[in-house]
Amino acid sequence: MENKPVDYNLIKGWGIDADPKNDPTYPMKHRTNEEQKGYTWDRPTQxxxxxxxxxxxxxxxxxxxxxxxxxxxxxxxxxxxxxxxxxxxxxxxxxxxxxxxxxxxxxxxxxxxxxxxxxNILAEKGYKAEWKHNRTGLLQKAAIVGAISTVAFLLLRKKN
Known part of the structure; x- marks a missing residue:
């Protein structure tokens, strides 16, 4: 396979942002070049x-x-x-x-x-609020933890 140079001018939209005067954010942002000056504030006291x-x-x-x-x-x-x-x-x-x-x-x-x-881990984790506002999600989490715990227990028991 031959490596041919690509003529980027043939690609539609290529280099659209190359001209800073053709800035697509112009209506929303009026460029004053203030952001180019760098820090213009005094650093707060350490x-x-x-x-x-x-x-x-x-x-x-x-x-x-x-x-x-x-x-x-x-x-x-x-x-x-x-x-x-x-x-x-x-x-x-x-x-x-x-x-x-x-x-x-x-x-x-x-x-x-x-x-x-x-x-009080249950209160600190917010389970009371989750029971009130997201009961399905809490039951889903409990089922997943229960299933993983059961599988882990059975695997450990099987090894012994």
């Missing part, structure tokens, strides 16, 4: 950093303002620190963060038991 703050390795510094409610701790914190070694466009960043969220939930339940509090 919030004091008195806890560990994880930030993207694509940023040279920490953002001026950040959340401080839950600093990384325990196993979930270790997983988060690992995740922030990778770029934000990588599965190595997002998948560990998802795992860290799930681990943090378990850590919270264990912490409740350690502090003498029995967590």
């Amino acid at each position: 919030q004091p950093i008195n806890i560990e703050v994880l930030h993207s390795n694509e940023r040279p510094n920490v953002t001026a303002v950040f959340g401080t409610s839950t600093p990384p701790s325990g196993l979930s914190g270790m997983i988060r620190r690992y995740a922030f070694q990778y770029s934000e466009n990588s599965y190595g960043h997002w998948l560990p963060l998802l795992l860290a969220d799930r681990v943090n939930v378990v850590e919270g339940i264990v912490d409740d038991f350690i502090n003498g509090k029995v967590p």
